[in-house]
Amino acid sequence: MNLLAALGAGLQATGGDGPTPIMAQPEITFSAPAQVIFAVTAVVMIYGAFRVVTTKNVVHAALWLMIVLGGVGINYVVLQAEFVAVTQFLVYLGAILVLFLFGIMLTRASMGVSEELDNNLKPVGAVAGLGLLAIIAYALIETFGNDKLTFQAYQGVAGPNSNGRTQAVADTLFSQYLIPFEVLSVLLLVALIGAIVLARKD
């Protein structure tokens, strides 16, 4: 509830009334509530990610992964990418994770708490993780280090901030990427039929 209180206070402090002009004041950076939300989700995500790799129960690792993926979804909302956020919650949290769990439950080998699992390679894993962090951090700072995130009120049909970005996605999807969109249905069909053929005994 601390998050909500901070969010409400921040919105009161920084927000104004009346409709925002379209494409105005491009020099807006992260607002206070956005920073609070990002900080809280980042801490929760780091803890969740840590538990994913340290827990001895594989099913619990998948459930901790749910926390991490949910945090990614909240970050998408903070970045105003609503469509990506909905996709994250529907597909990753709703569907991919179910596949993960069923994948674990289908393979009998390491279900539940398994004492055979060990953490002998922990130092190697830590070195690899820190190395990856260094490489990604270097690439991101080198590429975007001087850029500032800017936000605009996005105009939808029903006014500012009324799913304008989702409509922009739809417009791109149904003009420039129409053929890939239709081909995608064939790809999904192939995945479905392939899975049925593989899973059936005859």
Place this chain on the structure above:
Amino acid sequence: MANPLSEFLRSYLSVGIFVGLSFVLFGLLMVISWALRPNRPQAGKYINYESGVDPVGSTWSQSQVRYYIFALLFVIFDVEAVFIFPWATRLEAYGTFGLIEMFAFITILILGLVYAWRKGVLKWA
């Protein structure tokens, strides 16, 4: 000065309040039931309950592959639903063209469902 990001996040405040209230409600129900129920622990109450039959084996057991098929069907049609959302926001603008395109998209995926049905995958054998 009105910050567009704050304006945007303000529209999500109701989502945050809703999530917070659901946690509060859950906690409240747990506390109320904990306060009201009698507490008499017995060994028999801690074993797994399976239709009145004594449980056999571990609760962690391998599940059948047919569950995986249902999960995969769910994933496929979940992805389909994700693509229907942006289309629905611009439904009036696209008109007949959009209807035909989405109809083709859904029809191709329905073929997969028909295939699964004809192969008897949907039947609980």
